[in-house]
Amino acid sequence: MTTRAGFVALIGEPNAGKSTLLNRMVGAKVSIVTHKVQTTRARIRGVAIEDHSQIVFVDTPGLFRPRRRLDRAMVAAAWTGAADADVVVLLIEAHRGKTEGVQAILDSLTEKAGGRRIALAINKIDRVEAPVLLKLTEEMNAAYPFEETFLISAEKGYGVDDLRRWLAQAMPEGPWLYPEDQIADLPMRMIAAEMTREKLTLRLHQELPYQLTVETESWQERKDGSARIDQVVYVARDGHKGILLGKGGETIKAISKAAREELEEFLGRKVHLFLQVKVRPNWLDEAERYSEMGLDFRDGN
Ligand SMILES: Nc1nc2c(ncn2[C@@H]2O[C@H](COP(=O)(O)OP(=O)(O)OP(=O)(O)O)[C@@H](O)[C@H]2O)c(=O)[nH]1
Numbered sequence: 001m002t003t004r005a006g007f008v009a010l011i012g013e014p015n016a017g018k019s020t021l022l023n024r025m026v027g028a029k030v031s032i033v034t035h036k037v038q039t040t041r042a043r044i045r046g047v048a049i050e051d052h053s054q055i056v057f058v059d060t061p062g063l064f065r066p067r068r069r070l071d072r073a074m075v076a077a078a079w080t081g082a083a084d085a086d087v088v089v090l091l092i093e094a095h096r097g098k099t100e101g102v103q104a105i106l107d108s109l110t111e112k113a114g115g116r117r118i119a120l121a122i123n124k125i126d127r128v129e130a131p132v133l134l135k136l137t138e139e140m141n142a143a144y145p146f147e148e149t150f151l152i153s154a155e156k157g158y159g160v161d162d163l164r165r166w167l168a169q170a171m172p173e174g175p176w177l178y179p180e181d182q183i184a185d186l187p188m189r190m191i192a193a194e195m196t197r198e199k200l201t202l203r204l205h206q207e208l209p210y211q212l213t214v215e216t217e218s219w220q221e222r223k224d225g226s227a228r229i230d231q232v233v234y235v236a237r238d239g240h241k242g243i244l245l246g247k248g249g250e251t252i253k254a255i256s257k258a259a260r261e262e263l264e265e266f267l268g269r270k271v272h273l274f275l276q277v278k279v280r281p282n283w284l285d286e287a288e289r290y291s292e293m294g295l296d297f298r299d300g301n
Pocket residue numbers: 012013014015016017018019020021032033034035036037038039040041060061062063123124125126127152153154155156
């Protein structure tokens with residue numbers, strides 16, 4: 001029996017639905033999702049099996065015009081994900097169409113992902129009428145010679161099985177890359193930090209989510225089967241710390257509770273989560289913060 005295995009990079013503008021699609025393909029929440037742009041900061045691998053193929057999906061940060069060092073490192077990580085993959089899937093949003101941002105991605109696609117098989121996935125089809133999709137499909141294929149176009153809703157699951165089947169046969173022949181039961185390739189301490197960052201991003205407004213990072217400092221297994229997890233939230237300013245803590249520590253308490261509940265569900269056991277907020281004006285320029293996030297500090301140059 002021939003087995004296949006390979007990497008599929010999901011790329012696109014921020015908010016296109018890449019992480020939602022990865023989670024759906026894997027059947028578990030491996031990558032965090034919010035309604036805000038620039039949620040994903042590094043490459044996150046999730047593994048799906050279809051027939052005799054093992055498909056390693058690589059979720060990437062959104063592609064946009066970067067301003068800060070962190071933004072540049074994120075965008076570089078996304079393009080590296082595309083260059084390292086066997087197949088690239090470009091996700092765009094049906095209701096937004098061929099935006100300037102999408103055009104900018106198309107302009108770089110040949111140079112950055114040359115030689116890869118490239119498919120288009122028009123996502124969020126639940127938000128538009130059929131004629132819009134027809135027109136957008138034509139417009140996109142006139143702009144770039146995609147090998148295939150898929151009309152999907154990552155959230156509702158429409159069209160996702162077709163995409164998975166196509167990707168399965170597009171994987172190169174070879175032995176599987178991960179054990180059959182493995183669904184993610186990210187250290188648990190990082191998944192835990194990401195879950196907390198998701199709750200922070202959902203709860204905090206404006207620039208604040210973009211000016212903080214979360215790290216798991218320690219993880220202790222307890223005799224009773226529970227885990228004690230200590231995390232630090234780095235913020236850039238004193239004022240941010242105040243907002244994050246909230247009146248009488250209300251805000252941080254609510255965030256911590258939400259993160260803990262999700263961690264407990266993921267791990268299937270009890271978790272004691274302790275969050276500490278530290279003000280660190282220069283964390284965005286510290287190499288160690290980047291390696292903790294899974295990014296290359298030098299990419300930000
Ligand atoms: N209506 C609709 N919403 C969707 C669909 N897929 C994703 N979304 C929503 O779009 C928003 C962004 O989803 P994400 O998966 O975080 O997008 P992303 O591309 O990973 O974003 P970044 O990590 O910021 O680059 C979330 O609010 C999702 O619930 C879809 O098929 N239909």
